Amino acid sequence: MADLQAILDDIHAELGPRLGEGKVADYIPQLAHVDPKKFGMSLITVDGAEHKVGDCDEPFSIQSISKVFTLTMALGKHGETTWNRVGREPSGSAFNSIVQLENEGGKPRNPFINAGAIAVSDLVLAGHTPREAIGEIVRFVRYLADDETIVIDPSVAKSEEATGFRNAALANFMRAFGKLTHPVEHVLGVYFHHCALAMTCTQLAHAGLFLAAGGSNPLTGHSVVSSQRARRINALMLTCGHYDGSGEFAYRVGLPGKSGVGGGILAVAPGKAAVTVWSPGLNHNGNSLLGSLALEMFAARTGWSVFGPA
Incomplete structure (x- = not known):
């Protein structure tokens, strides 16, 4: 080697x-x-x-590297039905683009663009309060890394919440198409926090x-x-x-x-x-x-x- x-x-x-x-x-x-x-x-x-x-x-x-871990969690909870909510195709568009959502009925192209990761956050949130879902994500990443010191940076999460207008637009657009099942503010709270790991x-x-x-x-x-x-x-x-x-x-x-x-x-x-x-x-x-x-x-x-x- x-x-x-x-x-x-x-x-x-x-x-x-x-x-x-x-x-x-x-x-x-x-x-x-x-x-x-x-x-x-x-x-x-x-x-x-x-x-x-x-x-x-x-x-x-x-x-957005955190999206790998939340996708893994969503697949563990929901299995192949995950793909009813998000696709598996490259987008060819910017990570925060809203254009394809309009043309494709609110279903994001893949779980790694922002819209797709927001849909995945909605799946991870199932059966939990936002605080519980965020805690579950942190515990899962600590389990993967075998490291209990990993945390969310609250200042980054707060910064994202204060400026994440395009992500809010994406989430509201998907909610309008019936693609999110939880309140938009709850889903975005989970999304902004896992991105702030x-x-x-x-x-x-x-x-x-x-x-x-x-x-x-x-x-x-x-x-x-x-x-x-x-x-x-x-x-x-x-x-x-x-x-x-x-x-x-x-x-x-x-x-x-x-x-x-x-x-x-x-x-x-x-x-x-x-x-x-x-x-x-x-x-x-x-x-x-x-x-x-x-x-x-x-x-x-x-x-x-x-x-x-x-």
């Missing part, structure tokens, strides 16, 4: 002169304060080897490891989902995990991945490892500019693309 630590060290060194490139997500006021020169990577192999570099142990707002690259790699290992965490022995469901979540991450930049990410990196506007990316090398990167500057699609480049370099040097070695 390639010297994974050396690969991470080399990527960090090569990208060093470019740290700070991209635009932080300043439309969420609390994220506007993040240092754009931060950069961290972490990877955990299915046999437990851990490699990391840079600011990998500094918590950051995982934002704060995690380090290392914690995030631990939390995503079950997707690299056929649905179980090989380090804890915890069974999370079936191997079939893990494959299908990975497939959705590959085709839909980077919004309208998903095709480009698949072309350049070739790994299932989910980005967030906090600058993080969780990537999965099935059968091998979970890899995370954090660099707050975003490209025009809302994905980490240098994070995407780091993973492209990583996939090329390891030969881990699901489409074959470089």
Whole structure:
């Protein structure tokens, strides 16, 4: 196997002169304060080897990466009926676009765009108060990462609630089509809070490891989902995990991945490892500019693309 630590060290060194490139997500006021020169990577192999570099142990707002975990929860609660409420196709539109909802009867294209994740939050909310649902999400992520220190950043959640007008529009639009069953303010409360989870690259790699290992965490022995469901979540991450930049990410990196506007990316090398990167500057699609480049370099040097070695 390639010297994974050396690969991470080399990527960090090569990208060093470019740290700070991209635009932080300043439309969420609390994220506007993040240092754009931060950069961290972490990877955990299915046999437990851990490699990391840079600011990998500094918590950051995982934002839409949390949608992987809420989708996993919704599938656990509702099974295949989840897909009655949200589709499985790439959107080709911006992550907060309302256009397709109008044309497609209020059913979001996939669970990783904002509208789709709001619909998933509605499913997770079933049988719970918002506070209970938020607590369940935090407990689940802690279980996945085997780390009880993971928390929601209340200042980020409050910042999102104060400025999330487009998400409120999406939720009200879906409610008008009968696609949400709970009050809009309850659903949005759950959504804004799970997006405000704060995690380090290392914690995030631990939390995503079950997707690299056929649905179980090989380090804890915890069974999370079936191997079939893990494959299908990975497939959705590959085709839909980077919004309208998903095709480009698949072309350049070739790994299932989910980005967030906090600058993080969780990537999965099935059968091998979970890899995370954090660099707050975003490209025009809302994905980490240098994070995407780091993973492209990583996939090329390891030969881990699901489409074959470089």
